Amino acid sequence: MKMDTAQRLLTLNRQFYTTCAGAFARTRGVNQAGLLPSLPFLPPTPIVLDLGCGQARLAGWLANQRPSLTYIGLDASAGLLHAAARTVASLATVRAQLLLADVTAPDWPAAVLPLLPTGVRFDAIYALALLHHLPGFDLRATVLRQAARLLAPAGVLVVSYWQFLDEARWRQRQLPWETIGLTAGEMDPGDALLDWRRDGQGLRYVHHVTPAEANDLAAAADLQVATTYHADGQSKHLNFFQILAAE
Template identity: 45%
Template sequence: MRPEARDELLRLNRAFYQSLAGAFADTRRRAQPGVRRVVERIPPQATVLDLGCGHGVAACLLAERGHRGRYLGIDSSESLLAIARARLEAPWVEFAHADLAAPNWMALPGGRSSRFDWVLCFSVLHHLPDARLRRRVVREIAQALAPDGSLAASVWDFQHSARLGRRVVAWEEIGLTAEDVDPGDALLDWRHAGHGLRYVHHFPSAELAGLAQAAGLKVVEEFRSDGEGGRLGLYQIWRR
């Protein structure tokens, strides 16, 4: 993918989650079943890094379960982070602004030496355009994982959703063409309390597992959950 096209898609998604944060949060008030399934296995004292934490759904779920280990949630949307901070304030919780697509995103509170027992990456990787960028980001994420830690990643398996299928729009809507993007890329519109567009990439199971393997991790579990028929989300648990 050309850098110009990649950067345009990154700008598109940043603008969506910044300008439509409230509308997005309204449609995601409760954790998805797959998120619950993962969070329920996190020990109360485990340290957690939540990438793309949004408006704090996973953090609130952890709090409901009596979590007390360090939690750091990062997101590229200041608007979503403001909602998260308003929802949950606790001594063990910290929300910080960082953009995974930026080279310096790992300059996190606590420094690059921070290692976490659990890294959560729910509904994030499919918003990163360009296979090279995705590989780089996952390699960096792996550096934040403790030696015996677990990384939970989920992506939208939107090809199983007739509803989302109807929301695919032409690349010309944003001045691009099919030749500018990669196989599996799509542009989805948004129609709740405003109009917006989001870039997404469809991951077959093997492609998502390939990202783990390229970063020196292995898939130890895979399941599908959420949405229509419980198949909208593809989840994988990665370990060293």
Template identity: 40%
Template sequence: MEEAIQEQLLSLNRSFYITVAAHFDQTRQGWTPGLARLLQWVPPVPADRPLRVADVGCGNGRLAALLDTLGQPVEYTGVDGNATLLARAQDRAASLRHTRLHLIQADIARPDWTASLASSPGFDLVCCLATLQHMPGYNLRQRVMRDLARLTAPTGRLVVSSWQFLASDRLVARQLAWEQVGLTAADVETGDALLPWRQGALAVRYVHQIDAAEMECLAQDAGLVMVDHFRSDGKEGNLNLYALLVHRNAGHGGPANTPHTGTQSSAERP
């Protein structure tokens, strides 16, 4: 993808989240069945220190609230480019009993976004949920995946999720023509789409479907192995792909804990 087109789509999404941030926050108050299921992938850590977590694309920090239900000390670093959503994440801090928040405003599309994160000895768990899908161009997704891999401790785990909107006829029917933003289908990649938001405000965002095959390619390019994955969420029950990745030389770390249910929002749209 040409750099100018890539930047145009990134700008579109930055404007999207500025427009819908408050409404987006209201639709992300609980957690979906897929998010709740992620607790089985939380790695064990020594009893004398907290679990170190980086939530990249953290939005309003609801993952911190989910991790808090584990009842163990958690050092949570949330990264997001939107100031409004980070403020909503900070509002959660007072209600958390076991989780300490550290929030960073950074745009992961920028090459230097990891500069303000402590990366040594790395995070036990790095999550990038419904965020990599908004990076236009395979080369950019590849670079961000490599960044995520560097943040993950050698024996840590990386969880990435992606919206599988092409699996839904109703979502496919909602796609907008590229001409609405001055582009054509020839300017973008297979799996790219423009989708509207109509919950409290009208806005358009760019999204790319990272299916299991692309997820494996991105993992391989970053020196990672996809050791587990599942699909969950949405009206159809399969609209998000969740993938567990580990460093290639770290062995295949599987689920650590039993699933946890808690508060869910099963009809949520990504």
């Protein structure tokens, strides 16, 4: 994918999460049952980074599992971070910080490190429903690689990929690329333009990351796959999860 095309897709998604932040946050439920397999990888008082944290629903869920966790939520949407602030304010036992930053910026880890004590790294980094909104394999792999460098020696990356093309209702929601002045020939296989119809309208770029591509991304980021599984949705197959560790 050409760089200018990737930038147009990133701009499209930024506009979506600016315009539709409130409506999007209201659709995100608190059920995080798909994350239960990640709990054995967390110490009793973990330090956790939530990339693309949205309204920080991960913090709310983890507060019931690891009440004394330290949580840093990072998102590029000021509107979603506003919702996240309300979430973490209600979590009395959680030490929480929120950071407005964009993982597509080359130096985003430099904004995270000052929030940690010197020499301390993360026990777990969650990248849930994030990487499939980043255009191009190289960018997705770069963000994974950068995140891995923020892990403690025994830390893990918990990644989820939306398997939207496996369900007919989402395949039917695809729009032609000409809707935004692009063509299918400019896209990578698995790229899609999806519409949004709740409390307003919007458009989002999404990439269908197959399990095989997820393995390739992990390898490109020098990460080992500790476990994989599907979960969520009525089919219990809506999201593909990987728990990754540094090699």
